[in-house]
Every structure is written in C-alpha cells, then in structure tokens.
Amino acid sequence: MKALRKLLGYDDKFFDLLEASALEAQSSVQLLATLVRSPDKVPTLDDFILTRRKDKRITEEITEALCKTFVTPLEREDIEALSFALYKIPKTVEKFSEKFVLCNAQVRDVNFQEQIRILETSVATLLVMVQNLRARTHLEKMKELNEKLHHLEGQADKLMLLFIRDLYSGHHDPLKVIITLDLYETLEGTIDRCRDAGNVIFQIVLKYS
DSSP, X not given: OHHHHHHTTOOTHHHHHHHHHHHHHHHHHHHHHHHHHOTTSOOOSHHHHHHHHHHHHHHHHHHHHHHXXXXXXXXXXXXXXXXXXXXXXXXXXXXXXXXXXXTHHHHTTOOOXXXXXXXXXXXXXXXXXXXXXXXXXXXXXXXXXHHHHHHHHHHHHHHHHHHHHHHTTSOSOHHHHHHHHHHHHHHHHHHHHHHHHHHHHHHHHHHHO
C-alpha cells in the first residue's frame, strides 16, 4: 500500500520537509524575539546561523528529492516555490539579528515589541497553513488564514509609518535614525516573507480546489 501511495504521488516526504522548513522559520523568529526582549544579555549569532543552515539543508533536500521523484503530490514548481519562500524567513531574520547585534549600543532603547508580536503571529499562522496543506484543507479555511497574514502585514505597514514619523521628527540623533530605520525595514521585510509564503500556499490550494 505504501509503495502504491508513492507511485500515485501521495508520498508524505515533501509535506514532512515543508513542515520541517516552516518549523525552522518559526524557531528563527522565536530566537529573534528572545534576542530583542533580552537586551541586557550578550547576544550571539550562532543560533541564528545554525537555524538558517538547517533550513538551507532542508531546501536542498527538497530540491534533490524533486530530481529523484517521478510523481509528486503537488506540482514540482509549487513545491519549489514554497520551499524557497519558507527559506527566506530565517535568512531575513539572520540579517536583522546581525544588524541588531552590531548596533546594539545605538538601539538598546528602541521598542521593536509590536513588530515582533506581529511577526510571531504571522509565522505561527504560516505554520498552520503548511501543516494543513498535507490534508488538502478546505479552500475557505486557507483563505481565512491567508487573509489573516495580509491583515498582519497591513498592521506592520501602519506601524512602520508611525515609526518613520517619529524618526523624522528631528528629536533623534541622525546616526540612530539611519540604523533604526534600517532595522525596522528589515523586520517588516520578515513579516512580508511570511505573507509571500502564505500567498504561495493559497495559490496551491486554489489550483487543487
């Protein structure tokens, strides 16, 4: 029966790998939240690098499996698109963490908490979408989750405008303005990566609905 399922394209291998990638994305966000919420601790990039490398290996494993598998449960380009979309999350998180560590003295008093909260909710929502992809969840459920991601991304955009208004008020050191704005944009970019991956999943579900 298992061999027949594989022959018909029901091999769970790709779903396992995609879920593993989504979990690494969530792990990277959890590390980031800990880093930002514990500014008095000496930050390290080792864990971020490890998480990103784990996800890269998963992405490479997916690419290799696509080359070796004759029939896949989803179209090859869809699996590949989702794999790369998921990998961009820990990659962007690592970029933020590098900048945050290097400029820690300048941004120690900057509040990133609301963006972090949005990011945590976004990656958790994305993980649910990836997990539900295996079960071919009803279109309306996926639509609801995808709309939630878009709503969260919209909240992040509004926050960004408020941050920019404050930074350009003339009350801050110019160097701090440049550094903080770059960090805000990188963090918002991570939220965008979650939305992008959600869009890929929703397009897949639309195709098979």
